[in-house]
Amino acid sequence: MALAAMLLPVVWILQILMFNLPDQLNVLKGSVLSGLLLLFALDQLAFPSVPCHDWASQFQNLAFRRPFLHLILGSNKSFGLKLVDALWTAELGDFSRLRRYLPDPDIAEEVLRICREVQRSESDIRSRFRMRDGSE
Secondary structure, eight states, X not given: OHHHHHHHHHHHHHHHHHHTOHHHHHHHHHHHHXXXXXXXXXXXXXXXXXXXXXXXXXXXXXXXXXXXXXXXXXXXXXXXXXXXXXXXXHHTTOOHHHHHTOSSGGGHHHHHHHHHHHHHHHHHHXXXXXXHHXXX
């Protein structure tokens, strides 16, 4: 499917040259952006990003709060980095940033405990896989 999308402009240009269709060149120029967006979308569909964590645990029941303006203007990646930073500083004893992202700031210590347990569990599973595969 992606190959057809990449081959279409080549065939189009060949037809323009072979059949002397100068008007079609203008149409092709006007369609370049749409074609690039199509290729990008096909790439995202063909090679989706796979979640790197399997946190089917208490972590899925956690709810985080995000300011409305950040929800509209910010990216999920940016929010994730801020959340990691908040967890990191909470691990070092400063819960102020983590409390900002929780609907109930009083559960910050519980959230940190859940995140620790899930991360340790995932780390243990990966260690077992490495030992089983002999890569350690």
